[in-house]
Amino acid sequence: MKMEDMSLSGLDNTKLEALAHDVYSDLVEDACLGLCFEVHRAVKQGYFFLDETDQESMKDFEIVDQPGVDIFGQVYNQWKNKECVCPNCSRSIAASRFAPHLEKCLGMGRNSSRIANRRIASSNNTSKSESDQEDNDDINDNDWSYGSEKKAKKRKSEKNPNSPRRSKSLKHKNGELSSNVNPDLYKYNYSSGISYETLGPEDLRSILTTQCGVVSEHTKKMCTRSQRCPQHTDEQRRAVRVFLLGPSASMLPDSETMLENDGYDAPDGQLIMSRLQWDGSSDISPSDSASSKASTNNSESKRPKKKKNPSTLTLTTTGGGGERDKGQERERVVGSGSGSSSSQNALGLSSRKKRPKLPVPPGPSIYDDLN
Amino acid sequence: MGFYCCALINYSKKHIHEHAKSKRHNLAIDLLYGGIYCFVCQDYIYDKDMEQIAKEEQRKAWKLQVFSKTSGIGEKYSMWEPTKRELELLRHNPKRRKITANCTIGLRGLINLGNTCFMNCIVQALTHTPLLRDFFLSDRHKCEMQSNSCLVCEMSQLFQEFYSGHRSPHIPFRLLHLVWTHARHLAGYEQQDAHEFLIAALDVLHRHCKDDNGKKANNPNHCSCIIDQIFTGGLQSDVTCQVCHGVSTTIDPFWDISLDLPGSSTPFWPLSPGSDGSVVNGDSHPSGATTLTDCLRRFTRPEHLGSSAKIKCSGCHSYQESTKQLTMKRLPIVACFHLKRFEHSAKLRRKITTYVSFPLELDMTPFMASSKESRMNGQYLQPVDSLNNDNKYSLFAVVNHQGTLESGHYTTFIRQHKDQWFKCDDAIITKASIKDVLDSEGSVAHIHQCSDV
Numbered sequence: 001m002k003m004e005d006m007s008l009s010g011l012d013n014t015k016l017e018a019l020a021h022d023v024y025s026d027l028v029e030d031a032c033l034g035l036c037f038e039v040h041r042a043v044k045q046g047y048f049f050l051d052e053t054d055q056e057s058m059k060d061f062e063i064v065d066q067p068g069v070d071i072f073g074q075v076y077n078q079w080k081n082k083e084c085v086c087p088n089c090s091r092s093i094a095a096s097r098f099a100p101h102l103e104k105c106l107g108m109g110r111n112s113s114r115i116a117n118r119r120i121a122s123s124n125n126t127s128k129s130e131s132d133q134e135d136n137d138d139i140n141d142n143d144w145s146y147g148s149e150k151k152a153k154k155r156k157s158e159k160n161p162n163s164p165r166r167s168k169s170l171k172h173k174n175g176e177l178s179s180n181v182n183p184d185l186y187k188y189n190y191s192s193g194i195s196y197e198t199l200g201p202e203d204l205r206s207i208l209t210t211q212c213g214v215v216s217e218h219t220k221k222m223c224t225r226s227q228r229c230p231q232h233t234d235e236q237r238r239a240v241r242v243f244l245l246g247p248s249a250s251m252l253p254d255s256e257t258m259l260e261n262d263g264y265d266a267p268d269g270q271l272i273m274s275r276l277q278w279d280g281s282s283d284i285s286p287s288d289s290a291s292s293k294a295s296t297n298n299s300e301s302k303r304p305k306k307k308k309n310p311s312t313l314t315l316t317t318t319g320g321g322g323e324r325d326k327g328q329e330r331e332r333v334v335g336s337g338s339g340s341s342s343s344q345n346a347l348g349l350s351s352r353k354k355r356p357k358l359p360v361p362p363g364p365s366i367y368d369d370l371n
Numbered sequence: 372m373g374f375y376c377c378a379l380i381n382y383s384k385k386h387i388h389e390h391a392k393s394k395r396h397n398l399a400i401d402l403l404y405g406g407i408y409c410f411v412c413q414d415y416i417y418d419k420d421m422e423q424i425a426k427e428e429q430r431k432a433w434k435l436q437v438f439s440k441t442s443g444i445g446e447k448y449s450m451w452e453p454t455k456r457e458l459e460l461l462r463h464n465p466k467r468r469k470i471t472a473n474c475t476i477g478l479r480g481l482i483n484l485g486n487t488c489f490m491n492c493i494v495q496a497l498t499h500t501p502l503l504r505d506f507f508l509s510d511r512h513k514c515e516m517q518s519n520s521c522l523v524c525e526m527s528q529l530f531q532e533f534y535s536g537h538r539s540p541h542i543p544f545r546l547l548h549l550v551w552t553h554a555r556h557l558a559g560y561e562q563q564d565a566h567e568f569l570i571a572a573l574d575v576l577h578r579h580c581k582d583d584n585g586k587k588a589n590n591p592n593h594c595s596c597i598i599d600q601i602f603t604g605g606l607q608s609d610v611t612c613q614v615c616h617g618v619s620t621t622i623d624p625f626w627d628i629s630l631d632l633p634g635s636s637t638p639f640w641p642l643s644p645g646s647d648g649s650v651v652n653g654d655s656h657p658s659g660a661t662t663l664t665d666c667l668r669r670f671t672r673p674e675h676l677g678s679s680a681k682i683k684c685s686g687c688h689s690y691q692e693s694t695k696q697l698t699m700k701r702l703p704i705v706a707c708f709h710l711k712r713f714e715h716s717a718k719l720r721r722k723i724t725t726y727v728s729f730p731l732e733l734d735m736t737p738f739m740a741s742s743k744e745s746r747m748n749g750q751y752l753q754p755v756d757s758l759n760n761d762n763k764y765s766l767f768a769v770v771n772h773q774g775t776l777e778s779g780h781y782t783t784f785i786r787q788h789k790d791q792w793f794k795c796d797d798a799i800i801t802k803a804s805i806k807d808v809l810d811s812e813g814s815v816a817h818i819h820q821c822s823d824v
Contacts, residue, residue: 040415047458051469053469054467062475085544099487
């Protein structure tokens, strides 16, 4: 039959079926041919064997479905002793305690009270001294040991009258991964306070604006607690300032006037709002979850809001010493005797500033030699 | 020597053989698949240069096809082929593992770092999101961040850990540190909400993703980072003025859909079984149980805003009462439903434990903006287009919360290998049945668009 003569309407059922069958067989044949080519090519190019795996290895990875064990055949609850290294302070922490540690290490969370965290601008000080302190009232935190890995010093006796649970920790940049800590920044013995004899007037001035500073009669060292430390009186503090800095330095900065309250709430909230717009047609970022606001349910947040205690949060900036951009770095002095304080607010500022880090060299990769 | 090449016509009738002999055209090309046959070698041959040309031409032809433009698939998928060197390596290393249906590779437990089950359960859901897994395992993230605090890199590392074959649980301490560093509002050692963590994590990942094609991300109109490609959908909000019936429409991006539940202090719209939606999604549970589709229907119902919430109507130039309705303008490839079980209203704080049944397969068509338009145009019952898979989704992860508002524990069910489900309880991964999954309470459910594969 010539093509022009064909007209489907003129054909009866059997002929139609025969035609359909022909079309179908052609299609199946073509598909099979394609498969044949694939296999042929795989064999010819030498990668046909790739599908084979080592049966022994494969057995090791079979899923186990038995009571009392997980899919790897392991018994439950054998992972109690896992440890990890904190990226912030480089200490080895038990994995199941890592979250509470990190909270304190980064200086956040409502149960940890913090002490002055100060950085002296490096350009203005030849003799650096660092006083980073962590007042840790958490009774679970009995495994503090200090220093970076270079200076792994364990805390000494806790019987020091100046600071029963005080110890110095590394300078840590809130909200940033810690870089290598310069051990030269530490001029004093960790466990017992600051030795005022070795410090210059600039350093003393800095220290005295953030710490109690009263010299202990036993150890001849300065108290490293906050300026509201209950162990010493304001009189004592005034006296030591006169003694060390001269009569003009007798004034303690008044904590009241430096009070800053929860003004830092706003930046945190606004951080979420100011994120990426989408499609240009909306001001809202997906993290606002427009859908969750759409419902008429009153609930806005799912967690209980953290308690904020404005009266205990005090900020000061040092007068002397290096130039410091107030917007960037602030010292935080928290009354150690006054219970919990909100720590999140103040960190809202520092988290927005990201310092450029040195580029990290790429680690060795298994693909290196494949190129 | 010239290169003559003729098409393979009627191979079985040997025409081509005679032709090859007589004309000495020793090479022929197969018209169906483009294979080249050499009469001297008497076999099909594979020449690198010819294949290069063929690939290029195929690529061009693909682009011309209509469907490539509409589906957005720019390139025809070509399977990976090893290079000579790779072949050598593979030959020398016969102890290979393949990920088969009964294989544990891809599954791994996560140590609880101290009330971090909320993070673990979301991590399990993300590492079992097929598109995300494929993206990271094919090494598509090229990091441009200077520091080593890129969350996307950490995510990449996480996939490496999951597919390493290690059996001991992974310790996600770096991940926690990075998330707390970049999402301050989350930080703090206390029990947290898994859904909140998901949104925060997606947000940080999105911020850290540069457009891996080289364009700079964070351009409001053109973010095509992997997070946006997979998770971002568009929610359409139509506010209709009751007086002039003018409609004001806005479209907002979303990463999740938060659904109210019956039993909350806001009244749940009573729905009769059989109203549109339930026919399409065969709910296998006894009537009476709230279904996910019920929640979705409630979510997309027109809501009268009441006299205390009048909207300024640009048509009437005055404040009028109005109705508001939400529909899906564009569905993401992976959609997350969040059931609002934790109620924090002025009167009370509690957890709503109402059972909500959810299906393994879900057709989102009734909830789309386009469906709403058809309904408004009078086409009430749309024929179910069984060939169109665009709006068909399948469930692949369910996060559950056991306990109370103040203290509880999160676990996740995830789907691997089509129909295998596993329960992820921090460090313990066990096999689960589909029944276990469907009977669970459900706080967050992840669904994935069905592909034809």
